[in-house]
Every structure is written in C-alpha cells, then in structure tokens.
Amino acid sequence: MRERRDATTGAAEPMAGGGQMGPATEVFLAHRNLLFTVAYEMLGSAADAEDALQETWLRWVKVDLGQVSDQRAYLIRIATRRSLDRLRTMRRLKEDYVGSWLPEPLLTAPDVAEDVELAESVSMALMLVLETLSPTERAVFVLREVFAIGYEEIAAAVGKTPGTVRQIAHRARRHVDARRPREVVSPGQARAALESFRRALETRDLQGLLDVLAPEVVLVSDGGGVKQAAPQPIIGAGKVARMIVSGLGKAQVTLTSEPTVVNGNPALLLRVDGEIDGVIAARVEDARITGLYYVRNPDKLTRIASETPLTLR
Template sequence: MNERKDATMGTAEPTAGGHRTDPATEAFVAHRNLLFTVAYEMLGSAADAEDALQETWLRWVKVDLGQVSDQRAYLVRIVTRRALDRLRTMKRRKEEYVGSWLPEPLLTTPDVAEDVELAESVSMALMLVLETLSPTERAVFVLREVFTVGYDEIAAAVGKTPATVRQIAHRARRHVDARRPREAVSPGQARAAVASFQRALETRDLQGLLDVLAPEVVLVSDGGGVKQAVPRPVIGADKVARMIVGGLGKAQVALTSEPTVVNGNPALLLRVDGEIDGVIAVQVEDARIAGIYYVRNPRKLTRIASETPLTLK
C-alpha cells in the first residue's frame, strides 16, 4: 500500500498516488503546524507541545465532524485546553529546575523570520515575558494577541465568560507591553549585532563585546543541572563581557560559532572542541544586544538539527 504512518497521529496519511485519508486526519494534518505553534507559544517546550498535539489528536478522532462548523477553531480550542492543563502541571517542574529556565530553542524555517509578527511572538525575549503570566493569562494573550482569536472562542477554550476574558486580555497585554522590547529592529540590524558579537566572542575581544552590548544587558544561561551555567542572570555590560572573556580564558577550549536562525531570529550555534555546546539567542535593541539567552541543557537542544515549521494561520 502506498502510504505511511504518521508518528504523531498513529494513523495513515496520504502520499502521492496513494489513497485519501479520512476527513479527521486531513483536517488535523492541514492545521498541524498551527496547532504546534499555539501549544509551543503557550508552553515554551517543543516536547510538551508535541504531547499536547498527541492528546489533541486522540480527542479529535472522537469528535462528530458533522457537528463541527469550524474545524480550525475547534482544533485550536482542543489544543489550548490540553496545553493549559500541561502549563499548570509544568509549574512544579520549573520550581524544581536547577538554575535559570529558558524556552526550548527551535531551528526555524526562513518564512518564520520573514513574518515579523510571528518572529516576535516566538522570540526568546517575548517567550520569557510570557513566563511571568499566569497560565490562563498566557493562554488568553497568545490566542488574542498572536492568533487574533475572538473573545467568545477564547472563552470556550479557557472556560471563562467573554467578559472575563476581555479583562484578562487587557491585564495580560498591559503586563507584556511593560516588559517587551521597546521597539522592533530590522532583521538586518539584528544580524549585524549578532555578527559583531560573534567576532568578539571568537577573538575574546573584551572591548568588542563592550561595544556591542547594551549597558544594562542581561545574560541568562540554562544548563538544567546537566551543563555548567550561571545560577542567576548576570546584569550589566562590563560584568557580562568580563565573565564571557574570563570564562573562555579559564576553559582552555576551542570555541567555534556559526550563525543560525532560532525562533525566527538571528542566533549562534556554539561548538566546543567540535561538539555542540549550546545555542545563544539574543534580544537586540537600538542596534545593541540587550539580552543574551544561552541554552546548554542537552535535553533542550533536540530541535536545532532540523527546521521546525511554525505558522499563525
């Protein structure tokens, strides 16, 4: 038979020249990238987002499609509920996490970087801001501000009244706006800043780092208790630059870096003695780096070998 099994759904998916699949499978496949994006933006974890998709599929196949007027909206509602359940249970895991917690970085397709709204919504900087929201606030913000879902539909997804959802959305938007980057920079400006940072990093140029870092730059590193990382954020250009140069000097390792695109934004993939050591994502403001997010936890580096498609539609 000319078909293959899809690991997420556990059912046959059509291939060229093969048989057509059932309507439930076709609808799920058509919206899968959207559902993953919703779950990932809510959870900050690709592994948990995939689990939420699996649970969404198991719920979806039991639905009477004849009673569903808008399949996309219905699927978004299911995945939101599943992600919201997981978000609440993840709180304990994060409280027990060793050191700082950063979102799981994703190697993304070129179209993600080209979509300014999508690239900002999945940026490390904004994802960290979303971590400061309550689970319900985060779900409401993501659905309303990122995916422009109507208040009535959000209310059905989170189990609140539309009036309450409006209040939550206003509160979450105000909270995020107070903490998000002041102004968006062009992809070219971001790439230029990352390139300057890369040159200074590889040559261990203290002044070069000071030139590209914003005065109040914040460095956050995530080793997950597996790899060494600073236990708390380091703040200030001088402290960050001296820590980087000093740490490289003490380590006595061969460090190389290569430009990449993580979560729709310019980033660096770092190798130590030829082995992948981690990913550095940045936040750029006024052509200087205001945030450095260094993910070293090996369990969070499984999505940097192949591109993950994301979409708002």
C-alpha cells in the same frame, strides 16, 4: 476500518479503504503546524507541544465532524485546553528546575523570519516575558494578541466568560507591553549586532564585547543541571563581558560559532572543540544587545538540526 500509526501525530489513525486518510486525519494535518505553534507559544517546549498535539489528536478523532461548524476553531480549542493542562503541570516542575529556565530553541525556516509578527511572537525575548504570566493569562494573550482569536472562542477554550476574558486580555497585554522589547529591530540590525558579538566572542575581545553589549544587558543561561550555567541571570555589560572572557580563558577550549536562525530570529550556534555546546539568542535594541539567552541543556537542543514549521494561519 483499519488503522495505521501516523509518524506525524504518533497516534493510531483510522484509514478508509485503500489506505487513504480519513477526513479527521486530513483536517488535523491541514492545521497541524498552526496547532503546534499555538501549543509551543503557550508552553515554550517543543516536546510538550508535541504531547499536547498527541492529546488533541486523540480527542479530535472522537468528534462527530458533522456537528462541527468551524473545524479550525474547534481544533484550536482542544489544543488550548490540552496545553493549559500541561502548562499548569510545568509550572510546578519548573520550581525544581536547576538554574534558569529558557524556552526550547527551534531552528526555523526563512519564511518565519520574514513574518514580523510571527518572528516576534516566538522570539526568546517575548517567550520569556510570557513566562511571567499565569497559565490562563498566557493562553488568553497568545490566542488574542498573536492569533487574533475572538473573545467568545477564547472563552470556550479557557472556560471563562467573554467578559472575563476581555479583562484578562487587557491585564495580560498591559503586563507584556511593560516588559517586551521597546522596539522590533530588523533582521539585518540583529544580525549585525550578533556578528559583532561573535567576532568579540571568538577573539575573546573584552572591549569588543563592551562595545556591542548595552549597559543593562542581561545574560540568562540554561544548563538544566546537565551543563554548567550561571545559576542566576547576570546583569550589566561589564559583568557579562568579564565572565565570558575569563570563562573562556579558564576553560582552555576551542570555541567556534556560526550564524543560524532560531525562533525566527538571528542566533548563534556554538561549538566547543567541534561539538555542539549550545545556542545563543539575543534581544537587540538601538543596535546593541540588551539580552543574551544561552541554551546549553542538551535536552533542549534536539530541534536545531532540522527546521520546525511555524505559522499564524
């Protein structure tokens, strides 16, 4: 049996005679988008999710498929374990991260936005809430609440008993529910709020910003030590609006923005003097913006040029 390098997995894959994919490859590729979604929701990083999938693939091709009764569940179990290992390492690395850390934004297709559950689960707002969980809590929450995986299967993936997993799931759900957006607004409501913000941003209209920002709005910006960004979140409509207007005034640049869809939710792609500067995602409640998430770190802007397929199935 010969091998070829697969552009999708990046790994050497076994091929049957005549260049056809082997059964392990077919099964893996059939579930690849699901596995990526699982890994991304656990890690918040597309690059690390891809690495987790690479490791999943390398283990999967060594499995005797004849001994696997549920191939989808088995793949999710492997991907979860690989993601958990990476998540624990990432938590240590984030302690040295310069400034605030935000998830890597993904340009997504319309079908992601149309799937309310999927769009909420990968939204910047919820992904940031998941950052406050321990690695095991995050894995359990994602598998149970997002993908509806059974407790026994989750237990096998995270190395706990089903009873312990139930307790972790309850604790994680309570933690997330206390911090997630109070309501899930429609894409139309989110677009309307962002359009008002966009107009005020481009015209540097202080009052326009104050009108669309909720009093308790929080601005989080991520420059990764490469681009300038506020070292800590900025809280309050007045502070956020004044910082935006004064910052643009001092910079003396031409700022333009265009609507886009990031992580299944309306967002803005910002350009400064014609060059991509970053992506702004928003948390909208009661028609006003309660959270602004501005990703400027160039290393996190590699997935905004082409759509990333995500799925819950």
